[in-house]
Amino acid sequence: MSDNAKRPLILASGSPRRRELLAQMGYEFEICAPDVDEHVAGHARDIVYTLAKRKAHAAAKRLSRGVVIASDTLVSLDGAPLGKPADEDEARRMLTMLSGREHEVYTGVCVLDAESGKSETQSVRTGVTFRPLSPEEIDAYIHTGEPMDKAGAYAIQGGAGEFVSALDGELENVIGFPVAEVKEMLEHFGM
Secondary structure, three states: OOOHHHOOEEEOOOOHHHHHHHHHOOOOOEEOOOOOOOOOOOOHHHHHHHHHHHHHHHHHOOOOOOEEEEEEEEEEEOOEEEOOOOOHHHHHHHHHHHOOOEEEEEEEEEEEEOOOOOEEEEEEEEEEEEOOOOHHHHHHHHOOOHHHHOHHHOOOOOHHHHHEEEEEOOHHHHHOOOHHHHHHHHHHOOO
């Protein structure tokens, strides 16, 4: 077994979906979900890039050895980032804006070797188009509670999957973990 294979893999996220996707990829890993300041301005692509790096570095500070992977996801409509809704009214506004329109989902991913400091960061884009949604559909979805802790007020792997009429890119990226890019990045780190 090579020295690289002995390094622990650390997922810097509390997201159940990211844990599930990384496990499905066949990796064994530990969880270290650091608290970081998530206030960043700019285009969604740049925000997720910055936050993924911030999360990876915060987790790596707690380690002497290991490879950290961190990510962050945002929805963007007409260039404006849509984070997690503060309340049901904001969720309703977001879903109404997304109804019948194409938007973008960006996920930033950072892989960082805690020992050497070597890192690689990417932003991955997926285009998503929602079919037109009725106010009743939006209200019913909000009442499930699912939109409240999701960027753009929806979970494509949940009830909002039926809202999608077209997808341009990787579904897993919309879920918050672009597996093809993650696999390639981890390979660059000998994982």
